[in-house]
Structure formats: structure tokens, C-alpha cells
Amino acid sequence: MSPQPGSPRQRAVFRFTQPIVGMIWAQTNQGVIGADGGMPWHLPEDLAHFKRITGGHPVVMGRKTWDSFPAKYRPLPGRTNIVVTRQPGWGSTPEAGGAVVLDSLDQALVEAQLSPGGDEVWVLGGGQIFAQAMDDCNVAVVTVINTDVPGDTQAPVMGPEWMFRGATPKEGWHTSANGTEYRFTLWARGETEFEAPE
Numbered sequence: 001m002s003p004q005p006g007s008p009r010q011r012a013v014f015r016f017t018q019p020i021v022g023m024i025w026a027q028t029n030q031g032v033i034g035a036d037g038g039m040p041w042h043l044p045e046d047l048a049h050f051k052r053i054t055g056g057h058p059v060v061m062g063r064k065t066w067d068s069f070p071a072k073y074r075p076l077p078g079r080t081n082i083v084v085t086r087q088p089g090w091g092s093t094p095e096a097g098g099a100v101v102l103d104s105l106d107q108a109l110v111e112a113q114l115s116p117g118g119d120e121v122w123v124l125g126g127g128q129i130f131a132q133a134m135d136d137c138n139v140a141v142v143t144v145i146n147t148d149v150p151g152d153t154q155a156p157v158m159g160p161e162w163m164f165r166g167a168t169p170k171e172g173w174h175t176s177a178n179g180t181e182y183r184f185t186l187w188a189r190g191e192t193e194f195e196a197p198e
């Protein structure tokens with residue numbers, strides 16, 4: 001029998017020992033993170049992982065990622081939700097309810113660090129935001145899903161300054177209750193210190 005989502009065997013435990021500005025995403029083997037404004041898979045175990053990692057910390061995202069969340073699930077509870085848009089006035093629309101809306105990603109990252117739990121800030125994407133924010137980030141928590149499903153949005157390309165620092169499981173894959181194979185990986189830029197995943 002497959003373990004329940006979030007059971008100890010499937011948890012990736014990352015304990016950071018310095019301020020973190022992290023990115024978190026899930027991708028296919030080819031780096032696809034999105035399709036048609038959503039994610040082309042269903043993986044409850046990854047949603048539980050996402051909640052464990054980001055819970056209690058501010059999150060920063062692009063307006064399209066915000067839009068991708070069903071209205072009843074936003075703002076993400078227990079987290080300051082910061083959304084960036086270039087659309088003047090969008091922050092006053094009903095769609096923006098519950099978000100802190102800013103027109104600058106730099107400003108969003110500063111605002112996040114000043115928000116409750118801002119010793120760890122999590123950038124949620126999507127593709128546009130990862131590409132712009134990655135030089136300001138020191139950690140990436142990446143779920144790799146063992147699928148080649150196509151999509152229209154890609155994970156950021158990580159340069160040689162990004163180093164693989166561990167995975168859960170160390171080898172191979174977890175298997176979801178729905179049969180999907182996946183693993184949690186951790187990447188860090190430069191000398192970022194943290195305790196490796198268990």
C-alpha cells in the first residue's frame with residue numbers, strides 16, 4: 001500500500017540555517033512546469049510538500065500563477081501572498097482579494113522579507129518570475145515528476161553556480177497513491193548552508 005501524502009517516509013525535510021530566498025516548483029523530466037495556465041499533472045503528495053515547505057512564510061508569485069489557483073484556495077492560508085503585476089489597478093479588482101499586489105519584483109522580494117516569517121521567502125513562479133528572480137535566490141526546492149507530458153511553461157535554466165545538494169529519496173522515485181513517480185530535490189547557489197534532506 002502506498003503511504004499517505006505527507007507520511008514521514010515521503011517527507012523531504014530541509015532545515016535552513018541562514019535567511020532563505022528560495023524558489024519552489026514541480027517539473028517534468030524535461031523541465032515543463034505548466035500548460036494552459038495550470039499544471040499538467042495531479043500529485044497530492046507534492047501539494048502537501050509545498051504546504052510544508054512554504055507554510056508560515058511569505059510567498060511571491062506572478063499574476064498568472066495567482067490566477068492559476070482556484071479562487072477558493074487563494075490567498076494561500078498562513079502565508080503573506082505577494083503578487084506582481086504590471087497592470088495598474090489590478091490590485092483593486094475582486095480577483096486580487098487577499099493578495100499584497102506590487103508592480104515590481106524587487107519590491108516584492110523586499111516586502112516579503114519584511115513580512116511575518118520573512119527569514120524564509122518562497123518564490124512560487126511561474127516561468128516569468130523564476131527567470132527574473134533566480135539571481136536573487138539562494139535555494140531551489142524542485143519536485144521532479146517522472147513524466148514527459150508536454151507544456152508551455154518551462155522551469156528556469158540553472159547555471160553552474162547552482163549545485164545539487166540532495167534528494168528524497170536519495171535514489172529512484174517515490175510512487176504516488178495515483179501511481180505517479182516523483183522525487184524531491186534540493187539545489188543551492190554558492191555556499192548556502194543548510195541541513196541536507198533526511
Ligand SMILES: NC(=O)c1ccc[n+]([C@@H]2O[C@H](COP(=O)([O-])OP(=O)(O)OC[C@H]3O[C@@H](n4cnc5c(N)ncnc54)[C@H](OP(=O)(O)O)[C@@H]3O)[C@@H](O)[C@H]2O)c1
Nearest residue numbers: 025026034037038062063064065085086125126127128129
Ligand atoms: N509547476 C510549478 O511548480 C508551477 C509553479 C508556478 C506556476 N506554474 C505554472 O506556470 C504558468 C504560469 O507561469 P507564467 O510564466 O505564464 O506566468 P507568471 O510568471 O506566473 O506571471 C507572469 C505575470 O507576472 C507579472 N510580471 C512578470 N514580471 C513582472 C515584473 N518584473 N514586474 C511586475 N509584474 C511582473 C505580469 O502580470 P500582468 O500580465 O498582470 O502584468 C506577467 O504577465 C501556469 O501554467 C502555472 O500553472 C507552475
